[in-house]
Amino acid sequence: MFFPPDTETLQLMPAIDLAAAVAGSIGGALYAVRKKFVITGVLLIAIPASLGGGILRDILLGQLPPVALTQAGFYLPAAILPALLVFFLESVIKRLERLLFLVDALSLGLFACVGAQKALAFHLNWTAALMIGTLNAVGGGILRDILGGETPDVARPGALNSAAVIIGCAFYVALIELVEVNKYIICSLAVFLIFLLRVLSVRYD
Template sequence: MNKQQLLFYILELEGTFVFAMSGATASKQHGLDLFGIIAIAFIVACGGGIIRDVCIGSIPPAGLKNWYYLVTSTVASGITIALYSFIQRLKHPVLFFDAIGLSIFAVTGAQKALLYSQNAEVAILLGTTTAVGGGLLRDVLLKRIPVILRKEIYASAAVVACIIVVLGNHFKWISSGWVSIIAVSTCFLLRILSLRYKWHLNFFFTKKSNH
């Protein structure tokens, strides 16, 4: 396994862990039982990656084939349940964990598409799908309006991260590790700042029309 593949797997497991915490926290808030919490956590953590793998022909998908994805999401669920009272003290814990998972999976999704010799457009589309797919499934199962259908900077932040990965892979000005760090950080900051300052895609257009 080369350095790029090792970095990919590390990021994938980190994304799996935080997305599973996002799903487990949301499930706990909705009063689901232990099985429901673990199931939703796994779906959130691996749903987007499974869709991506099916699209690029990586069959069976890594989320189903490799046991450590299930173990990682289950451990994250257990930690969430054990530390739920502490997690609840965080302001909007689901949004925080979701922003981290979104950022990491946008990067790993685009990277895996490129590893499978897909072009830039496919890498951006599947990177975005990897990032938002699990959250979309979570919201549907918990009967919430999916985040990507709300007036928020969510999928667009993932698109920006994917574009950074694609450009970094094309120009190779810096190492893949630094490209990943820049892409993850950019996506996370865009998501968090948009929540903090209530930015959305028509924000500037709305301001302009009010003048």
């Protein structure tokens, strides 16, 4: 019943996974800085926000220890350095709030694609890939909100962010499964779709 994961499918992922981790770290640190956390508190929020979704994904896929730990030399700097940058450049960053919302929306799409793709590489079916992709995308933000003592944003009444992730993730999985197109292109399209849905949902909420 167990097949080794499809390594070719896995090749695209490390770069995207790390890019998403950087975006998650920035989002988590900004959240913590706004709440007036001290530097260790900022790190304790930013690291789960950055690596939490991927760790949950790897736990469910049974790839333990998770890549964030076996490759900690890459993942920990990706989770810590952007958070420190946000902490020390707080006054500058605040003016960039709009940019940060965009980075956040981008990270949702990147995480969703990485998660869905990894689940497919582990030979799970498309419904499972959809669940893993969504969890990978929203997991970090949920951990960030729980640690910060707030109702998780993704499940807030009226919010459409979760809709964006689920729709974009389904779009990605459907194209990967049904169409013979290069997966980099499909991934870019899905990330763009989730990004667009997020931006529109905020504008017309």
